[in-house]
Amino acid sequence: MSALPRLAALWSRRRIPLAWLLLTRQPARLAVALAGISFAGILMFMQFGFRDGLFDASVTVHKLFDTDLVLLSPRSSSSVSMAGFPRRRLVQTLADPDVAGITPVHWNLVIWRNPKDLSTRSILALGFEPRDPLFTDPGLAPKAKVLNQRGRVLFDELSRPEFGPVAEWFREGRTVESEIGGKRVRVGGLVALGVSFGADGNILTSSETYLQLLPNTPPGSIEVGLIRLRPGADPAEVKQRLEASLPKDVNVFTKQGFMDFEKDYWRSSTAIGFIFTLGAAMGFIVGCVIVYQILYSDVSDHLPEYATLMAMGYPLSTLLGVVAREGLLLALLGYLPAYAAGQGLYSLVRSATRLPVYMDTPRAVLVFSLILVMCMGSAGMAMRRLGDADPAEIF
Template sequence: MLLNKLMPLGIPLAWLNLIKEKKRFFAAVAGITFAVTMMMFQMGLNSALFKQVVGPHAEMAADIFMVSSQYEYLGVSKGFPLRRLVQAEGEPGVAQTVPLYVGSLPMLNTANRSTREVFIMAWDPAVQAFDDEEIESQRWKLKREGVALYDRLSRPELGPFVQEVDETGEAVTEVANRRMAIEGLFSISPTFVADGNMLTSADTFLPLWPGGDPSVVSLGLIRLEPGTDPAAVVAGLTDYLPDDVRVYTRQAFLDYEMQYWRERTPIGFVITASMAVALIVGAVIVYQILYTDVNDHLEEYATLKSIGFRDSYFTSVILQESVILSVFGFIPGTLFTWVLFYFTRQIAHMATYLSLLNCAIIFGLTLFMCLTAGALATRKLRHANPAEIF
C-alpha cells in the first residue's frame, strides 16, 4: 500500500529521472562521495588523535592516578612530593604505588647527527608500571643503567633505531649528551607531546634531567586490591591528602587529558569546521543537480499536476532521488575512507579505523544533506502554475 502511494505510476520515476542524464548523475554521486569521504575521514582522524594523545596513559598499570595540583598534561607534568604516594599507601584498598618520572630530552639521530626531542618515562623496573606484555617482558633490561626501550612507532626522523634493534638487537645513541643503549622495542605511538617515546629506569633518567630529584614525582600510579571501588578510594585520598596533589580514577584521568587537548588546541574546531564545509559543499552539489532535474522535467510535472497529482507526490519523487543519491554517494565514500585510513595507519601510525557508530553518523548526515537539498529544489515546482508553464 505504501509502495503504491510512493509510486502510483507503477515505475521508479525517481531512478529513471536520475539516470536519464548519466553525466549529471555521476557528477552528483562524485560530489556526495567527496563530502562523505571528507566527513568520515575527519571524524576518524578526530577519534584517532585523541586516542593517540592518551596512548601512554592507557598502557599504564594503574587504577588511580595522582598528579600535582598544577598538572596540565603529561608533557608538562609538574612534580609533587614522593611522600604523598607513601601516604596513599595507608589508604584502605591501596595495594601498591609506583612513582613515574617523565620528560622530553634531546636525542641524537645517529644517521644525520641531528637532535630531536624524545619523550621519556622512567620508573623502578623492579615493579610493574605498564600493562603492555611487550614492555613487561623486557623491563628487566632496564635494571642496567644507561639502557632503554624504544617505541617502534616513533617517527623515523628521530633515527634508524628500530631497524638497528631489529637487525642487531641493540642501537646506541645519545640522550642529553649521554650514551644510551636501546635494547628493546615496544609500541605506543607518538603523541602531541613528542615524536617518539622511550622507557628507562629512574636511575638512568634522573641524572639526565635538569635538577632531577627522586623525591619529586611526575605521576603517581596507584593499584588497588581486587574488588576495591576506585571512586571510594579517590574520595578518601582527596579528603586525606593536602591540596598540592589531585587524584583521579583511571577513566577520569584519561578524560581529563583528552579534554585538555580539545579545549586548549584548535584541533577539535578545525576538524568540525572541515566536516561542516564538506556538508555544505555536498548539499550545494545535490541542490544544483536536483534543481536542474526539476527544471528539465517541469513540463512533465506540470502535466501530471494538471490531471490531479498533488504537490506531495512530486516532493516524494525528488526526495526519493535524494535518498538514492545519498546511498550511491555513501558507499564509494566509505570505501575511499577505508583506503585513506589504511595509508594513515601505515604512514602516520595513527589508529584510524572505520566504526559502525561513525558510519551511522555520517550516513545520517549525508541523508540529511541530500534531503535538505531535495526539499529546497522542489520549491519552484510547488509554486508552479500549470497554466503558466504551458
C-alpha cells in the first residue's frame, strides 16, 4: 500500500497522468490493445477506401468532359447501359441564349481484341466529331486530328494490361492494329483517361468510324449530349429552361448531377455500398470488443487500488475520468499506425488495380471519429466495473 500514496501524489501534481501509468504498467497488454485498435482502423480505412474508390472510379471519364450540362435518355441507367436519344434534341438546345456550344457523343461497350494474344475484352468506345471539344484537357485536340482518318482510334494508355501492350508498342513506333466487332482499327495515338467501374479501358474515335464499328446504331441517335454555356451563365437556371422547353424523351443534368447519376446507380442498384459498409462495421465491432476486454481487465486488476483511492476521498467521477482518459489514449495511439498503414495500402491498391483510392481528410476524420467512439464507448462500458469498488472491503 505504500506505493498508493506516492501514486496519488504523482497524480495530484499531474507529473504523470494516472491513465498513462495504468496503461503502460503491462506493456504486453497495451501492445495487444493497440494492435487490435490499429487492425480495426486499417480495416475501416480499407473498406471505406474501396467503397469510395469504386464510386469515384465509376465517374473517371465523366469528370473529364468539357461540359456544363448533359443530355441523357430517360432509358439510360448507367455508363454500362446507355440508351440513345434523337440528336436533334441536342441541336435544339442551341436556341437558348446561354448555350455556347454542343458536342454529340456516342457511348457504348465494344469487344476489343488483344493484338498480342488475340483474347477479347469489353472496352468503352466514345465516338465524337474530332473538331468538337470533348475533354477539358487541351492536349486532346491535336491528337484528335488523326481521328479524321477512317478506322483510327485513340487508345487509353491507363487501360488494364489485359488489352495488350498497346501503349508500349505504339511508343516503340510499331503499327498497332486490332479488331472491334470483326472490323480492323489502327491505334493513331494515346490518351490518359483511366479505368472506371464499368469499363477496364477506353478508346476514342470519330463518329464516322464509330458508326462503322457499330452499324446497328439507329441513324440520328446519340447516347450523350454535352452542352457548354457562355461565361457567367448559371447551369441550374439553364437546366430548368431546357427541361421546360425540351420533350420528355431526354433528361437534363448538370455535370455534377451527371456524376451523381452514375454513382447513385452503383450505390443503389448493386450491393457494393452495403458490402463495404458492412465490412467497416465489422471492423468497428471487433475493435470495440478488444478495447472493452482490455479496459475491463485493467479496471478489474486495479479494483483494490481504485477502492483505496475512493477511501482516500477521491470521488467516483474522478476515477471514471481515469478510465475515460485511458480510452482516449488508446484511441490516439491506435489511430496513428492505422493511418500510416492505410496510406501504404492505398498506394499498393492504386498500383495494382489503378483504382483512385487516396487518403483524404474527410475519411481520415471519419475513421478517427469511429475509433474515438469505439474506445470511449468501450471505456464507458468498462466503467461499470468501478461500481464494484467498495472501500469497506479493503479494510
